[in-house]
Amino acid sequence: MKKWKKQQVLCLLLVCMVVLFGCSRTRIIDKLGIVHVFGFDQAENGELIGTALIPDYTSSKEGGQIKSIEEQVPTGGLFAPRMSTHTSTPIELAKIRVVLFGKNYAESGIQHMIDRFIINPQIGTQLQIAASTHSAKETLNAFKQEKSLTLAERLQHNMERQYLPYTNLHYFLNHFYGEGTDAYVPMLTLDDQNRVKVDGIGVFKEDQLKLHLNPDQTTLFSYVKSESSQATYRIQHREDEQKEIITFRSFKTKSNWDWNQKEKQLKLHLQLSVTLTQIPDRFDLEKTKDTSEMEKIVEKDLEKGLADLFAILQENEVDPVGIGNIVRSQDRSWEEETFYKDYASLPISVDVNLKIIHSGLEG
Amino acid sequence: MFRKKRQRQTKNYETVEKSISDILEKAKKSSDFTTISPFEDNSLQISFYKTLIDASILKESILPYLKKETTAIIQLSELKKVIPIEGINITNDLAVVDKGLHDGAVVIYFREKNNEFALLDINYPRLGQRETNDTQNEFSVIGPKVGFIEDLTTNLHLIRNHLNTSDLIFEELVIDTRARTKVTIAYLDGVTNPEYVNTAKQRLEKLDIDVSFDNTQLEQLISDDTSTPFPLFISTERVDRAVGSLVNGQVVIISDKSSYAVIGPVNLMEFFSNPEDFYLPSIVASFFKLIRIFGMIFSIFATSFYVAILTFHFEVIPKDLLGPIIISRANVPFPPVIEVLFLEITIDLLREAGARLPAKIGQTLGIVGGIVIGQATVEAALTSSILLIIVALAALSSFTTPIYKMSNAVRLLRYPFILLAAIWGGFGIYVGVLFLIAHLTRLKSLGVPLLLPLYPYRKGGVMKSFVTLNTSKHDKRPWYLRPLSLKKFSPVSDKDPKDGLNHE
Structure with a gap:
């Protein structure tokens, strides 16, 4: 008798567990609209326009079918329900790989949307966040024409092997909310054949896109910002009579900052190990003299370029390098407000130390 | 309550015969039961199940010698002098006669004098048994491929032959009420913890089953938990595995008519090791x-x-x-x-x-x-x-x-x-x-x-249950099985001669 009671209790417990926990809704993988890229634009009346690219694997064996859905909504929370009215499967945001901000929207402020990214547990911080020089809708429609889903890879390999500084949502949030630094995102643009290409970085001031750095400036920026940048840089030497072009690819960079507390001066020591990929014929790098001359030319050019870069950043009062943070690490009495009041006039001097590790390899 | 139980245990499921004529009458119902009389006067009778005895011994070693001594035999005890066979048992116990007949003995008796019987044990247990004893189901590339077969004596021979020590004890029990299957508990004296032997013996003795078909069935009957999908004993047909577990201080149960030896006590990770592990680096x-x-x-x-x-x-x-x-x-x-x-x-x-x-x-x-x-x-x-x-x-x-x-x-x-x-x-x-x-x-x-070295945790056993150590490092028995002696062997660490041709 007692044993039966025990079993009954166990059965009841199991039934309860099934009924109570079993309410979780199934999301069967082939019956979902999995958003791949999401773009945000600002409509003229202040509402948001969302563009989602959803790969449609099920319609054909080969895949490659991409569906794009646009919807204008008053607030971000309504995107999923409104978009679902267009689709035969529920919209799932969990696998978003790239979030793209159109130019208008990025310039008018993205604070509200970034706050939503933080509270949404479905979204991973590995995703790429980017801004476009056109509207997100235009960019994504151009990307859809390419029939590929490789936007995230296009950004990522440019970060790992080319001139973009490494970033993703995790880094972005750190820069966005952190003190003494401003957020930056990779910029996308459309070339004359209407293809999507990576074009430098965009720098935010608070939550508004303020400055667009071109690829050359971005390269210099990556040298300072990321230690393992493999960006290629081009130097035009002797512009007067015949042009001489030097290109090199960095291998390892190390930047040391010296903060002079008394004179309020900042000095950057940049150590750069590079591979020379193209040099004028008159240099023979087997000779020490030519090597040191080459180093001098490049160092000088880089110092000038970096000084110009800092001038531009200071002029626009943006701080993607995180100078505020660097000073804070060496100055106990640092305060954000007072520091950025004088930020534009902060003297920053640059000292580049170049090391040629090898040369002659094209590529 | 206790009395009731005890009664059930001693209860006999078979019919009991009262006299020798009952026994013979009943046996004659079976077509394989034969009674012959070597002499013309029919005084001496020989009865046996021809399916159980070794017919060649009967023909070559019993009948010829009986025929020679035509008239001399008056007393059954004289048979001992006449027939050159060991194991002549003269008895008047009917139960012994009945059992002897079914164990493959020949019963010799006088038709008139029904109070004395000579039992000549000439059983032939290998009759109908397979000769090949390759391991069919637990194969290994390296290592002996000898496996157990469905005959107890052969299996015991295989173990005794492999582990030639006087410490090896075989204890025989008869378990079934009807088929009287012989079961042998093997263990190493002075190594195996006697508690395991006693537990196994007690569980086997308390069994009440009519016919045991296989050792794996026995294994379930003496198992600690019958409502689990997991086996609680290792059943193996490999001789080296059985011998290895004997050496490690485990109990091996072998029964007649079964080609599987049952090893206990075991732990879960042992199920994933193979004798071949010890033959490889x-x-x-x-x-x-x-x-x-x-x-x-x-x-x-x-x-x-x-x-x-x-x-x-x-x-x-x-x-x-x-x-x-x-x-x-x-x-x-x-x-x-x-x-x-x-x-x-x-x-x-x-x-x-x-x-x-x-x-x-x-x-x-x-x-x-x-x-x-x-x-x-x-x-x-x-x-x-x-x-x-x-x-x-x-x-x-x-x-x-x-x-x-x-x-x-x-x-x-x-x-x-x-x-x-x-x-x-x-x-x-x-x-x-x-x-x-x-x-x-x-x-x-x-x-x-079952989860022994992992839970309850025993120090040092965890690594051993996932990796196989060098044979030279394997010099101790698993101490969590509480063997009576721990050390198996002590290998010499440096086996090289100090001066030799290739010693540099």
């Missing part, structure tokens, strides 16, 4: 053992994770895998659970059919199962091709477990996990793992916890 052997453990885990969880991920957690699939999985599932009309259950049951049907089919048709089954069913289900869009790979791998890895009973348990376990995954996803698998661990920790083998 320890790094290789450890790798293989880890592969087997991985295979077991993969086999249990692969398909349930497939169900959980495809039904609830698509987020964890890498982006590059998302396309192929969705494309392969695009035309499948079922939810993942049905799809998985369909394939899993198909594989189990194939396995069961493969085990039951006559050997000659077995090859056809491979073609039917492998090509037709596998290929056709995918083409007919009943399952996805990715699932087919996962299920096939899981089935393959379940067969890596060396002990067949364990691999069956592993095969069975995946079904509850698939169902749990279908109801609750990853959480369900988690709940299932908790239940599984709770169940495993409760299991015991001859009173010893």
Whole structure:
């Protein structure tokens, strides 16, 4: 008798567990609209326009079918329900790989949307966040024409092997909310054949896109910002009579900052190990003299370029390098407000130390 | 209450014969019972079951000598002088006669004097037994391939021959009430903890069963927990495995008419080791053992994770895998659970059919199962091709477990996990793992916890249960089995001569 009671209790417990926990809704993988890229634009009346690219694997064996859905909504929370009215499967945001901000929207402020990214547990911080020089809708429609889903890879390999500084949502949030630094995102643009290409970085001031750095400036920026940048840089030497072009690819960079507390001066020591990929014929790098001359030319050019870069950043009062943070690490009495009041006039001097590790390899 | 029980134990299920004529009358009903009288006056009778005796001994060593002494035999005791056979037993106990007849003895008696019988034991237990004793089901590439057969004396011989020590004790018990199967408990005196021997002996003695068909059935009858899918004893047909566990201080139970030796007490990780592990270099052997453990885990969880991920957690699939999985599932009309259950049951049907089919048709089954069913289900869009790979791998890895009973348990376990995954996803698998661990920790083998070196934790045993050590480092018995002596051997560490041709 007692044993039966025990079993009954166990059965009841199991039934309860099934009924109570079993309410979780199934999301069967082939019956979902999995958003791949999401773009945000600002409509003229202040509402948001969302563009989602959803790969449609099920319609054909080969895949490659991409569906794009646009919807204008008053607030971000309504995107999923409104978009679902267009689709035969529920919209799932969990696998978003790239979030793209159109130019208008990025310039008018993205604070509200970034706050939503933080509270949404479905979204991973590995995703790429980017801004476009056109509207997100235009960019994504151009990307859809390419029939590929490789936007995230296009950004990522440019970060790992080319001139973009490494970033993703995790880094972005750190820069966005952190003190003494401003957020930056990779910029996308459309070339004359209407293809999507990576074009430098965009720098935010608070939550508004303020400055667009071109690829050359971005390269210099990556040298300072990321230690393992493999960006290629081009130097035009002797512009007067015949042009001489030097290109090199960095291998390892190390930047040391010296903060002079008394004179309020900042000095950057940049150590750069590079591979020379193209040099004028008159240099023979087997000779020490030519090597040191080459180093001098490049160092000088880089110092000038970096000084110009800092001038531009200071002029626009943006701080993607995180100078505020660097000073804070060496100055106990640092305060954000007072520091950025004088930020534009902060003297920053640059000292580049170049090391040629090898040369002659094209590529 | 106690009295009732005791009565039941002594109760005899067989009919009891009162007199010798009853015995003979009853035996004559069987066509294989023969009574011959070597002399014309019919005074001396020889009765036997011709299916149990060695007919050649009867013809060559009994009948000729009897015929020579035509008239001399008046007393049965004279037979001892006449017949050159040992084991002549003269008795007047009817029960002994009855038993002797069924053990393959020849009964010689005078027709007139029904109070004395001579029993000549000329049984032939190997009659009808196979001669080949290759290991059929526990194969290994390296190592002896001798296995047990269905005859007790042969099996005992194999063990005694391999482990030639006076410490090796065979204790014989007769367990069945009807078939009177002989069961032998083997252990090493001074090594095996006597508690295990006593436990095993007590459980066997308390058995009340009419016919025991196989040792594996006995194993379940004396098992600590009968409602578990896990085996609590290792049943092996390999002689080296049986001898190895004897040396380690375990008890081996061998019974007549069974080609399996039962080893106890055991722990869970022993089910994943193989005698071959000790014939290979320890790094290789450890790798293989880890592969087997991985295979077991993969086999249990692969398909349930497939169900959980495809039904609830698509987020964890890498982006590059998302396309192929969705494309392969695009035309499948079922939810993942049905799809998985369909394939899993198909594989189990194939396995069961493969085990039951006559050997000659077995090859056809491979073609039917492998090509037709596998290929056709995918083409007919009943399952996805990715699932087919996962299920096939899981089935393959379940067969890596060396002990067949364990691999069956592993095969069975995946079904509850698939169902749990279908109801609750990853959480369900988690709940299932908790239940599984709770169940495993409760299991015991001859009173010893099954998860022994892992739980209850015994220091130093954890590493040993996952990797196989060097033979020279294997000099101690597993102390958690509480053997009476711990040290097995002490190898010389430096085996090189200090001066020699190649010593530099």
